[in-house]
Structure formats: C-alpha cells, structure tokens
C-alpha cells in the first residue's frame with residue numbers, strides 16, 4: 113500500500129473516532145438537559161456545569177475534525193479516503209455545515225438552561241398598550257376578510273335549531289389561547305400527535321389556523337351552507353390534515369378522540385347551549401383541554417367538573433390543583449410552536465428533537 117493511501121486511511125479512522133466522540137457528547141448533553149426537569153437546585157447546578165463543559169468539548173472536537181478535513185482535502189488520496197468514510201462523513205461540505213451551525217445549537221441549549229418560567233398569557237390588557245392596539249387593527253382586518261369569504265346567510269334549519277350565525281371570535285385572542293394550549297399539550301407530552309376540533313366552525317378560518325399548531329384539525333358544523341364554505345377554503349389552502357364534518361355538536365359522539373375542543377358559544381338558545389356543553393364535558397377524556405371563550409361557560413365550568421387553566425382554557429374532568437400543576441409545568445416549556453421540517457440529518461438531531469419536544473426551536 114502506498115504511503116499516501118495509508119496516511120489517508122489513518123486520518124479517516126481518526127475522523128470516525130472523533131465523530132463518534134462528538135455523537136456521544138451530544139447524547140450526554142441531551143441526558144443532562146432532561147435531568148434539568150428536576151426541581152433539585154443542586155442537581156440542576158451540577159448538570160449545568162456538565163453541559164457547559166460538554167458544549168466546550170464538542171466545540172473542540174469539531175475544530176479538530178475541521179482541521180483534519182482540511183488536511184484530507186489537500187491530500188491526493190482524498191477520493192480513496194471518501195470510499196472508506198461512513199455515510200455521514202461522505203460529504204465534507206455537510207460536516208462543514210454542521211460546524212457552522214454549532215453557534216445556533218449552542219444558543220438553543222442556552223435558552224433551556226437554566227430553566228425559566230415563561231407565562232402562558234401576557235398580563236397587559238391596557239387599552240393604550242401598543243401591541244393591544246396593533247392587534248385590534250389586525251382583528252378588524254381579519255374579520256373583514258372573513259365577511260368576504262363567507263357571504264352565505266344562516267340556513268333556516270340552523271336558525272330554528274337555536275344556532276348562532278357565523279360570528280367570528282377575535283383572531284388575536286384565538287391565537288393567544290391556541291398557543292397557550294399547544295404549550296399545555298407539550299407539558300402533557302401529546303403535542304406531536306394532537307387533535308383539535310372546532311365545534312361550530314362556520315367558514316373554517318379557525319380550523320385553518322389551528323393546523324399550524326396541531327397534527328390533525330377538524331371543523332364540526334351544523335349549517336350545510338357553512339360546511340361548503342369551510343370545505344372549499346380548506347381545499348384551496350391545501351391542508352391535508354383536516355376535515356369538515358357536517359353534524360350536530362349536541363349529539364356528536366367523537367369528542368373523546370380530541371386533545372383540544374374549541375367552542376365559541378355556538379348556540380343562541382341557552383337551553384340548547386347547556387346541552388352542547390353537557391355533551392362535550394361528559395364525553396371527553398379526562399385531561400382534555402377545552403377552549404370556551406364566553407361568560408356562560410366560565411360560570412358553569414366548575415359544575416361541569418372542569419378547572420381553569422388561565423385565559424379561556426379549562427381542563428376537563430380534573431380538579432383545580434391538577435390544572436394548576438399542568439399550567440406550572442407548561443410554563444417551563446418554550447414558546448416555539450412550528451412543526452419540524454424535513455431537514456437533512458445532522459449530528460445535532462438529538463438536541464434539536466429534544467428541544468422541539470419542549471417548545472424550543474430556531475426560527476431560521
């Protein structure tokens with residue numbers, strides 16, 4: 113074997129070893145991040161120290177790999193080395209890319225340690241708050257678009273049944289609650305296979321937006337004219353994970369399949385609204401999150417065996433202390449809600465996936 117080739121193979125083996133070391137360190141880092149869930153301050157402190165030193169070691173390892181890669185590139189036997197590389201190492205440019213993204217991964221780790229409390233809802237509701245003013249303009253614009261989208265008047269059957277027409281709940285408050293609900297589902301460990309239903313979906317705009325947060329979204333609607341509008345909208349925006357069901361929320365028997373049930377006072381008739389609330393609260397699974405933004409439900413929720421989670425969210429078939437414990441757990445999650453894109457695999461995958469499961473991610 114010529115000396116060039118031998119040198120290349122030795123370098124290749126060294127690289128493989130370094131990559132293996134880096135992978136082991138990443139796994140260790142994730143383990144340390146996981147243990148930060150413990151409330152024992154001393155333990156958190158120790159894992160923080162361990163993580164910090166691991167971060168540094170990964171960085172040093174990567175620097176070594178980078179230097180070696182440069183040597184390989186200047187070596188004439190580079191093509192022969194390539195054939196010996198494990199799959200992940202075949203593309204030098206890819207490894208360079210991993211190295212370049214380390215500062216972002218480091219940033220992702222730093223967002224999580226030490227753990228921080230991030231409230232589910234913003235406190236300020238002052239009328240002259242700049243964000244509140246901007247969101248109020250956004251809500252008006254959105255409502256105008258909804259009016260353009262659904263020009264159908266309410267059907268006579270729906271009116272006789274005691275239904276409200278398609279009146280929209282303010283969009284910014286909807287998103288505020290949906291975002292908080294997503295973090296509660298993260299805390300329950302079910303966010304990656306979450307199911308959302310809007311009982312009385314009208315034109316389907318809320319279902320469309322919920323699809324950004326949940327794995328499967330469904331609109332249930334009594335009025336056949338509105339059902340058509342919602343189906344058309346959801347077809348046009350190509351959302352695969354959603355359905356619009358034509359049916360009556362009072363007799364619907366599928367609530368047990370959903371992690372989040374949204375109902376914005378669908379019925380005008382108080383007795384019929386009571387029936388709808390009874391059906392939802394009695395047939396959901398314990399621990400289902402209910403999003404009911406109207407006064408009557410707030411006044412009835414305790415008698416319906418639900419507990420408040422803040423905003424317009426409730427925990428079904430639960431005590432107030434169970435709801436408080438879930439809210440506190442959710443406050444330790446991050447605020448990142450976007451789905452993980454199908455990006456090419458990288459050495460950082462365990463950290464990215466762990467972070468995503470806890471509501472942390474990078475927006476680039």
Ligand SMILES: C[S@@+](CC[C@H](N)C(=O)[O-])C[C@H]1O[C@@H](n2cnc3c(N)ncnc32)[C@H](O)[C@@H]1O
Pocket residue numbers: 270274275276277278279280281310311312313314315318332333334335338359360361362376377378379388
């Ligand atoms: C106040 S709008 C809510 C629209 C939409 N969910 C939103 O939040 O913007 C009420 C909708 O519920 C529908 N609805 C009323 N009673 C219903 C029932 N029993 N079953 C299914 N849909 C119902 C109405 O037809 C109407 O479209």
